[in-house]
Amino acid sequence: MIRLWSENFNGLSLDIDREGHSEYWLKGGRGSGKSTFIARKILLGMMAHPNASAIVYRRVAATLRQSVYEEFVKAIEALKLRSWYKFRINPLEITHKVTGQRILFRGADDPGKSKSITLSKGYFGYLWFEEASEFQGMEDIRTIAASVIRGRSEQRPVMFLSYNPPKSIRNWINAAAIAPREGRMVHHSSYLELPVAWIGENFIAEAEALRQSNERAWRHMYLGEVTGTGGQVFDNLEIRPIGDKDIDVLGNFYNGLDFGFAVDPDGFVRWGYSPRDRKIYAISESYASHTPTDMLAERLRALAGRELVRCDSEDPRMIAELTRRGVNAVGVKKGPGSVAHGMRWLQELGGIVIDPARTPNIAREFQGYEYASDRNGNFLPDYPDKDNHTIDATRYALEPVIGQRKVKTLSKSALGL
Numbered sequence: 522m523i524r525l526w527s528e529n530f531n532g533l534s535l536d537i538d539r540e541g542h543s544e545y546w547l548k549g550g551r552g553s554g555k556s557t558f559i560a561r562k563i564l565l566g567m568m569a570h571p572n573a574s575a576i577v578y579r580r581v582a583a584t585l586r587q588s589v590y591e592e593f594v595k596a597i598e599a600l601k602l603r604s605w606y607k608f609r610i611n612p613l614e615i616t617h618k619v620t621g622q623r624i625l626f627r628g629a630d631d632p633g634k635s636k637s638i639t640l641s642k643g644y645f646g647y648l649w650f651e652e653a654s655e656f657q658g659m660e661d662i663r664t665i666a667a668s669v670i671r672g673r674s675e676q677r678p679v680m681f682l683s684y685n686p687p688k689s690i691r692n693w694i695n696a697a698a699i700a701p702r703e704g705r706m707v708h709h710s711s712y713l714e715l716p717v718a719w720i721g722e723n724f725i726a727e728a729e730a731l732r733q734s735n736e737r738a739w740r741h742m743y744l745g746e747v748t749g750t751g752g753q754v755f756d757n758l759e760i761r762p763i764g765d766k767d768i769d770v771l772g773n774f775y776n777g778l779d780f781g782f783a784v785d786p787d788g789f790v791r792w793g794y795s796p797r798d799r800k801i802y803a804i805s806e807s808y809a810s811h812t813p814t815d816m817l818a819e820r821l822r823a824l825a826g827r828e829l830v831r832c833d834s835e836d837p838r839m840i841a842e843l844t845r846r847g848v849n850a851v852g853v854k855k856g857p858g859s860v861a862h863g864m865r866w867l868q869e870l871g872g873i874v875i876d877p878a879r880t881p882n883i884a885r886e887f888q889g890y891e892y893a894s895d896r897n898g899n900f901l902p903d904y905p906d907k908d909n910h911t912i913d914a915t916r917y918a919l920e921p922v923i924g925q926r927k928v929k930t931l932s933k934s935a936l937g938l
Contacts, residue, residue: 523599525565526558529714536706537562540677544705546653546698547683550745552712552720552728556589556651559681560596563647567622570676573646574623576638576669580655582628585613589651590626629656629665644674653682654694686747690888691908695747699760699877699884711744752891752900754864755873760884763802763876771795771802776825777918778832778850779910780839786810787817788910790883791824792918799871801919806911808882814839818846825849831917853917863916864904866923883911 526534536542547555563575577589590613597606597615607616613626621642629650648669656662662682670678686695698707712720712728732739741748771793781787789807794800807820821830827849832840834852843850867873877884886908893903916923 523601525561525599527554527710527715527719529710530554530558530708533558533706533708534562537566537679542704542706543677544680544682544702546705546707547681547710548686548698548707548745549710550685550712550741550743552715552724552743553710553745554712554715554719555683555708555710556592557596559649559683560589560592561600563624563649563681564593564596564600564602566647566676566679567617567624570646571620571622572643572675574625574640574643575647575649576625576627576645577649577651578627578629578665579651580629582630584652585626585628586610589649590615593624629661638669645669645678646674646676647679647681649681649683651683652685654684654687654692658693659697685742686745688741688748689750689891690747690885691891696885696889699888700881701878709745713744747888750891752894753888754890754892754904755868755887757868757870757872758887759800759872759874760877760888761874763804763874763879767802767874768793768804773922774804774828775918775922776821776828776830777914777916777920778821778830779914779917780833780836781810781812781910784810786910787812788882788914789821789824789830790880790911790914790918792915794919794922801870801873801915803873803875803880803883806880806883808911814842815846818843818848821848821850822846831920833913833917853920860904860916863919863923866919867912867915880911883915886911 533545533547537545547559549555567573567575577585577593579585579589593615594608597603605618607618608614609616615624616622623640625638627638648666650656650662650665653662666680670680682694684694686692686698690696690699712724717725728739728743731742737748740746773794773796775792775794777790777792779788786808787810791804791806793802793804795802805824807817807824812820821843825848830843830848830850831853832843832850834840834855837852840850840852873887875884875887890909890912891905892900893905894900
């Protein structure tokens with residue numbers, strides 16, 4: 522019996538069979554088996570649906586033949602189906618000799634060109650974007666998908682995205698992957714989950730050599746981790762699920778609000794604080810632009826109740842308006858060095874625990890926040906005032922605790938301790 526893929530893909534395969542989602546994002550490092558899985562799963566799906574064809578995209582057409590095209594050739598041979606298919610090089614195409622099903626390969630140099638792609642028989646049941654991180658953004662991918670997956674079909678069309686995550690969490694695909702979206706399933710894999718015989722001793726040796734010389738580079742290249750560029754402000758993040766039991770044991774909760782101006786969003790955050798291990802837990806958030814005051818007040822009352830909501834004191838008018846609408850809003854005290862002190866306090870915590878499913882915007886901003894850099898890429902000891910709305914709101918929320926730490930520090934210093 523042919524072993525199609527490693528066990529870590531079994532759950533993903535079952536979900537596809539059950540049509541659990543319409544988008545499957547497969548991310549991971551080199552040699553993780555994700556491309557092999559997709560090619561074989563598409564072929565099996567086409568066998569189950571004789572009217573379904575597939576189309577595969579890469580950002581640049583010249584890269585297709587030596588990557589995804591060869592991946593399908595290997596998959597067809599592994600499934601012992603070579604005699605059933607005919608292969609073309611110009612244009613790249615694989616066609617089933619009996620059913621007429623086709624696997625097309627296209628470059629996405631111009632997403633608009635996909636509008637002219639049609640099938641004389643059947644429909645596109647499978648759409649695959651390989652090295653999806655090379656695309657300019659999700660808009661380009663959705664433009665192509667809307668042009669290709671259209672009309673009636675006997676199955677729910679399936680879209681695959683496969684990629685090695687870029688280093689920076691700020692990259693569009695990393696930011697999108699941690700934001701929950703209905704109909705999307707994200708799967709992560711690495712070579713460590715594959716049998717050694719599948720990837721070879723030489724591959725293992727090369728990976729281990731890099732691990733010994735540069736573990737950070739190994740984690741990014743071979744494990745597919747978003748390791749960052751080295752300029753991350755927060756090295757004490759714990760990105761993991763937060764359950765109701767975790768929240769029940771927290772006795773202290775703090776709310777903060779950073780007002781949005783122009784196109785910037787209003788960022789509300791609610792944190793729980795555990796003094797015992799000096800960790801904070803992101804409980805909930807509200808993050809939206811151009812929110813009417815009545816609607817903003819309603820959200821804050823729902824999330825914070827009658828608890829204090831500490832706000833940016835730069836807008837006393839908005840604080841007064843929220844107070845008039847039943848929000849227990851107050852302005853925070855600002856002064857020289859308050860930003861630096863608050864940021865240092867957050868950096869020195871035992872942990873900043875964030876669940877992307879609960880608070881995707883807090884997760885995105887805290888993971889992606891980096892020091893400013895000069896024109897040569899050297900990091901500067903400055904905190905950029907952009908993409909930090911929930912971070913500012915967090916400083917406001919925890920002002921009482923941050924202030925206590927500051928007072929204690931000054932008292933010890935004054936005593937010569």
